[in-house]
Every structure is written in C-alpha cells, then in structure tokens.
Amino acid sequence: MENDQIDKIIEKHQSDASSLIQILLEIQRENRWLPKDAIERVGERLEVPLSRIQHIVTFYKAFNLLPKGRHEIHICTGTACHVRGAPRLLDSVQDLTGIKPGETDMDMKFSLETVGCVGCCALGPVMVIDGKYHGKMGPSKSEDVLKNYE
Amino acid sequence: MPRIKSPAELEEFRKGILSKRDPQKPCIAVCTGTGCIALGAAEVVAALREEIKKQGLGAEVDVKVDIRETGCPGFCEQGPVIVIYPEEICYLQVKPDDAKEIIAETILAKKVIDRLLYVDPVSKEKSIRESDVPFYKNQTRLLIGNNIKLDPKSIEDYLAVGGYTALVKALAGMKPEQVLDVVKDSNIRGRGGAGFPAGKKWEFARNSPGDTKYVVVNADEGDPGAFMDRALLEGNPHAVLEGLLIGAYAIGAHEGFLYVRQEYPLAVDNVTIAIRAAEDLGLLGKNILGSGFDFSVKVHRGAGAFVCGEETALLRSLEGKPGEPVARPPYPAVKGLWNKPTNINNVETWANIPLIINKGSKFFTSIGTEKSKGTKIFSLVGKVKNTGLVEVPMGITLRDIIYKVGGGIPGEKKFKAVQTGGPSGGCIPEEYLDMSVDFDELAKVGAIMGSGGMIVMDEDTCMVDVARYFLNFLSDESCGKCTPCREGIRQMLKILTNISQGKGKEGDVELLETLAETTRDASLCALGGSAPNPVLSTIRYFKDEYDAHIKDKKCPAFVCKELISFYIDPDKCSACMICLRKCPVDAIIGGKKQIHVIDQEKCTNCGTCFEVCPSRFGAVRRLSGEPVPAPIPEEARNLAGESK
Numbered sequence: 001m002e003n004d005q006i007d008k009i010i011e012k013h014q015s016d017a018s019s020l021i022q023i024l025l026e027i028q029r030e031n032r033w034l035p036k037d038a039i040e041r042v043g044e045r046l047e048v049p050l051s052r053i054q055h056i057v058t059f060y061k062a063f064n065l066l067p068k069g070r071h072e073i074h075i076c077t078g079t080a081c082h083v084r085g086a087p088r089l090l091d092s093v094q095d096l097t098g099i100k101p102g103e104t105d106m107d108m109k110f111s112l113e114t115v116g117c118v119g120c121c122a123l124g125p126v127m128v129i130d131g132k133y134h135g136k137m138g139p140s141k142s143e144d145v146l147k148n149y150e
Numbered sequence: 151m152p153r154i155k156s157p158a159e160l161e162e163f164r165k166g167i168l169s170k171r172d173p174q175k176p177c178i179a180v181c182t183g184t185g186c187i188a189l190g191a192a193e194v195v196a197a198l199r200e201e202i203k204k205q206g207l208g209a210e211v212d213v214k215v216d217i218r219e220t221g222c223p224g225f226c227e228q229g230p231v232i233v234i235y236p237e238e239i240c241y242l243q244v245k246p247d248d249a250k251e252i253i254a255e256t257i258l259a260k261k262v263i264d265r266l267l268y269v270d271p272v273s274k275e276k277s278i279r280e281s282d283v284p285f286y287k288n289q290t291r292l293l294i295g296n297n298i299k300l301d302p303k304s305i306e307d308y309l310a311v312g313g314y315t316a317l318v319k320a321l322a323g324m325k326p327e328q329v330l331d332v333v334k335d336s337n338i339r340g341r342g343g344a345g346f347p348a349g350k351k352w353e354f355a356r357n358s359p360g361d362t363k364y365v366v367v368n369a370d371e372g373d374p375g376a377f378m379d380r381a382l383l384e385g386n387p388h389a390v391l392e393g394l395l396i397g398a399y400a401i402g403a404h405e406g407f408l409y410v411r412q413e414y415p416l417a418v419d420n421v422t423i424a425i426r427a428a429e430d431l432g433l434l435g436k437n438i439l440g441s442g443f444d445f446s447v448k449v450h451r452g453a454g455a456f457v458c459g460e461e462t463a464l465l466r467s468l469e470g471k472p473g474e475p476v477a478r479p480p481y482p483a484v485k486g487l488w489n490k491p492t493n494i495n496n497v498e499t500w501a502n503i504p505l506i507i508n509k510g511s512k513f514f515t516s517i518g519t520e521k522s523k524g525t526k527i528f529s530l531v532g533k534v535k536n537t538g539l540v541e542v543p544m545g546i547t548l549r550d551i552i553y554k555v556g557g558g559i560p561g562e563k564k565f566k567a568v569q570t571g572g573p574s575g576g577c578i579p580e581e582y583l584d585m586s587v588d589f590d591e592l593a594k595v596g597a598i599m600g601s602g603g604m605i606v607m608d609e610d611t612c613m614v615d616v617a618r619y620f621l622n623f624l625s626d627e628s629c630g631k632c633t634p635c636r637e638g639i640r641q642m643l644k645i646l647t648n649i650s651q652g653k654g655k656e657g658d659v660e661l662l663e664t665l666a667e668t669t670r671d672a673s674l675c676a677l678g679g680s681a682p683n684p685v686l687s688t689i690r691y692f693k694d695e696y697d698a699h700i701k702d703k704k705c706p707a708f709v710c711k712e713l714i715s716f717y718i719d720p721d722k723c724s725a726c727m728i729c730l731r732k733c734p735v736d737a738i739i740g741g742k743k744q745i746h747v748i749d750q751e752k753c754t755n756c757g758t759c760f761e762v763c764p765s766r767f768g769a770v771r772r773l774s775g776e777p778v779p780a781p782i783p784e785e786a787r788n789l790a791g792e793s794k
Contacts, residue, residue: 021451021467060452060454092758120184140761
C-alpha cells in the first residue's frame, strides 16, 4: 500500500491518535491486511510507539498481519450455529481447503477464519464467503459451495 | 433538506411528509436485514422492481406502488419476509419468481396468494395479516414492531411514524431533571446484561462534577447467538439516536459515541446514514430545535474483541487503546471516557427511551413484573421452530416464549435446556420452564437475563460440550490482564476438554466447581466473574451427563466426537451408495448391491453418512459407550444374491 493512501486515511481522522483503531481498520479495508510498512507509517504520523500498535493489532481479532487469499471464508461458531453442527462444518471445510482457522493456502485461494456470531442464527450453520452468506450448511453442502470459487 | 430550527417547524415538516403519502397506496415492505439478505431478499426486491416496470406501474409521474426496504421484523426463520400495505398481508419465504404473481394478483387484482401465507404446522390454519401469525400474535412488539414500517435509510419514514416527537417533548417542554425523573420512575433496567437501573446510572453521571460529559451507545453485541441490537440499529437507527439525544440532554452531555461491532457492516452503514440525515435536518448539531442544546455523535467500529462489551474495556477501546477492563470504582459515571463522566447504555435501553418519554413512566411500568419493567427482545435461536427475534413483556414464562412464540422444538425432538445470557449465562432445564422471565428470577436458577440471547437445546445437544464450547469461547476472548480469569478459564477448559474426549476422571467435577468459584470471586471484570456460569449451571442440572462422560465414556447426545462411532446396520442397508460416495475420507467399503461397511480405522466420525442416509432406510447408527459390532463377513454382504 502506498504511503499517500495511508496518509489520506490518517488525515481523514485529523491525525488523531485516539482514532488509531479506526485508522487501522480503514487501512485494512483498503488493503485487506496490514503490512509492516503501513503500521510503521501510522506510528510515525500519529507519533505512537510501534509497541502500542503491535499491542492493538494483536489484541483485536479483526486485524490481519498476513496477506489474505482471494476468497475469505468465515465460519460462524456462534452458539446457535454450534448446536446446529458448526464444528462438523468447520471440520469439513478444513479438510476441503487443507487450512486451519487463521491460515491461507499456498495458492492464495482461500483464507479461513472463525467468527463469534454473525447474527444470522436462523440460518445456522452459516458460512460467509467474501461477505456472501451461505446458510444451513452441512459438510456435503459446503463442498458444493466451495467448488464455485476460483 | 431544510434545517429545522424549532419544534413548530419540525411539525410542519412532518405534516408535509404525511400529506404527500397516501395511506391507501399499496406498499410492499421487504425485510432487507442481514438474515433475509442471506436468504435472497435483495434478489426479491430486484425482481419486484422489474415486475412493477414490466406491468406498467412504475411510470415516473404516477408510481402506483411503493417498495420499502426495511429492517428485520424478527421472523428470520421464514425469510425473506414481505408485508403488503395497506392490507398488512404477510408473505413468507418469498422467492424472486413470486414477484410476477405478487404484482399481478395481490397488488392489481387485490387477491391473496395462498401458498405464500403462514400455515400453522398443527392446525394447518393460514394467517393473512402479519398480526395474525402466531409468532407475532403472542408478542408485545413496542420496539421491533416499527422495523417493517420504515426504511431505516429514510429519516422521513421515521418522522412519518411519529419519530422525534419524544425529543421535541423533552427539549421544548421538560427540564433535564424532569426527563431524568421520568426515566427513573419508569424503572427501566439496562438491557445489556447486568440490569442496573438506567435512571440511577444517568443520575450518577448527571451529578458528577465537570462540564464535559459523554454518552455512549454500547452496540458491541458480542454474545454469540444474540442479534437484537443489530436488528434495532439496522432497522430503526433513529430510535436509538433519539434515545441517546434525550439521555444526553438529561445528563448534560454534548458528545456521544456509538460503539458498533465491525461484524455488523449493515448496522454501521445505516446508523451512519441516520446520523448524516439528522445532522442535515438540524436534529443533531448546534442549538437543536432552537433549544440551545448542542449534541453531536460519532460512530466507532469495534475491532473484534468480546471483552469490549464490558463498559470499562469499551471506553479504553474508544480511546484508541487495547480494550482491557479496569477496576471499578471509580465507575464510568465519575471517571469514564478520557476521565470525564460518561454514561453507557445498551442499544435496546436507548431505544426504549423515546417510548418512555412519549407514553410516560406509568405506561412503561404497567408492563412487566414488579422489579423488571417493560418488554425485552430475545433472540430465540437453536433448536426451535420459529427462530428469530421476539419481543415479549417481562414476566412471560419461558414455556410461552419457546412454545407459543417459538412453535416448539423441530423434528419431534425432546426439549433439554434453554441457555440464556450468552457465555455469562446458564442453562435452564425443563423443570423451570414455567418460571417467569425477569432479571431476578433468572439469576435465582443460575442463569442471567444477559443481553437477550436464548438458545434452545434439544436431546441432541450435549451439555458437557455446551460448557466446553462457552469456556473455549471465553478462553479466546479473555484479555489476559488478570490471572484468575486467564488461568481459571484455561484450566476449566482443559478439564472439560478431557471429559469430552473420554479422558475425564473421578474428582474432575469437584475440581471444576472449586476453580469456578475462585474465577468468579477473584476476576477483575464481569467476563471472568460470570465465566463459571455455564459450567456451574450444567453441573447443577445435568450432572448425569458429566457422569456418563467420565464413568461410562459415553456421550448420551452423540456429540463428543472421541466418544462416538458410526455403524451401518447390515439388516437395514440397501446398498444405495449415497453414504459411500459422500464419505469425505473414503472410509466406507461396499458397492452396488453390496452392503456397506464402515472401516473404523479410517472413519473420522464426521457424521456425514448418518446425515445423508435416506430416512426410509435409517441404516447408519450412532454408538457411544458400547463396542462397535464386528463387520459382517464379506460373503454375506451380497444383496443381489439374497433377493433371488
């Protein structure tokens, strides 16, 4: 990500250090992950020590410190999805993609994450791929869905 | 949009909106909340628009039918949900292909389409109007009932249903102290979990010395299985803003913050649009409605940390820091955001305020029980027929919620427990189903009201697994600042994991109880303080399941993978090849007219074969706590030979 893009986001927040989390979230929304250069730039401009930024980006789950695959899979592991079989869905998606939550495959095709609850409990178990919700997923249905992604 | 400078001008503006609206003009309200969108509501809207054009109803000059994209009315199970006004015809599970018929039949020919109506599963009776559907009929929808009536992106819609009248009433006719008194008299208790009286909280913040004060909306709805705050923010953001404005006026705050979970992108969008619209109209900003009161609001997105739902952690996060709780006192009312007096309430609490101001504290206290007033929105999920959001008066029984509103348990399964209060709550067994739902009653049985998650569990739910699930969640989400929470949860999780894997031993339950007590008593914040609840309540009511796991190495609900096996009954197998093809690890041996056998060495217990075996055969059996019968000899597997 270019420095002037980062600067623009920082300026939008009046270079205010209390907006640090919002700034990092916006950078990530543009770039999908937080490269080291970007974090350093933010630290420099906001005059915040890198150790503090590191604390924040590792404390909050939303931040990615590694590049993401072309498609981001989120498996909802909320309670409603859990009692309806989310663990089995997660197992089968792990088998199909060969990756565990937090990982990205070698071809950079899929990244896999779990999420606490997406609030679609009526559709559980839910799998979200690139923001699209797939409801009532079972192990065999998930295979059909994943096939559609290149 | 004009900038409105006085209550009179706002009324003029409202009249102008209403005069342009014909209540008899057909309007199709389509739920486009997250749940219905996931079920294809956006495609339904597109198909309806296309059809309106095709059937010549969309001529620019005289549009004969409106489409309104609304927030969630709650009946997620049957989405996409649409309601056609003025008749209030409610259609469920609408598909894009239904659009043509809806326009031609219902809008033009004024006929009801039978197959899209709600059919009662028992009586087979059909409900035409939204208010006749049993799911809605048994609720008291003071807050969420408005969602289907308005487009959350339109401030005009909110004004058309009487929005911002409470704000006018407060700013123009009441002193801040009077507003405070009404809220105190209403006895409304915080909807975020702990149930602290909101009026008292406001009073503390108001009486704290200092000129700069803040008000905050806690929309970090982190409890898994709860989404009522999302529905309110997505579906009726102005109601929350109006409540916040009134609270700020009563407390003497001029700046407010909305802390929204980043997992709720639509809520962030809608609330941001609502703030813009309110600013443009002059309902936010300087000298609101000529009253001399200034107020502005900012949206702050959370970054994925459950602990930020705790108020002191949330404030640290708002300051741009890691969301770690701090010891109370001092309470945020004295020393909150940037050390200034701050009042934090949950989304639903704020959304109740306009109602209380408009209808008075007497109206509010007429609903509910002695110590819990008003309605509460629950997200009724899990093993229940009518999954969705339900708003019921406090004091209703659990049985009424689950059976009358929720329609009972699907698939003729047996009810086992209902879990309330998220990871801080507890599991309530059948014997307490007739207990009335209020803050104190729930606490008595070891659960809590919490923010309103209500997860129904049936005989297929393993209670040890549920406890393990919550502890696993909390162990991930514990911020790690204090040892009792960080280590206590981790150790309890270790023991529970062992039990669920068949490695449990005598004394484990007692050890869990000791750890639970220490964690509860010694943790810094409510996350650790309430973390033992799922463990203690499951031990209290389902000790037999713990014993079965520990002593018999058996999971009675067939959930704990390490304790179950799958077996194909040779007498029932028809060699249909379905399970054989679907098995992800090729663990099923067999062929055409060859009875299938599971290779137990290869089997990973994923359960796919059990799931796909056609119910007319029902050949795949789950076993737990007993040995798997030896496979039948190869020569006996030939089905073709048998039939000759």
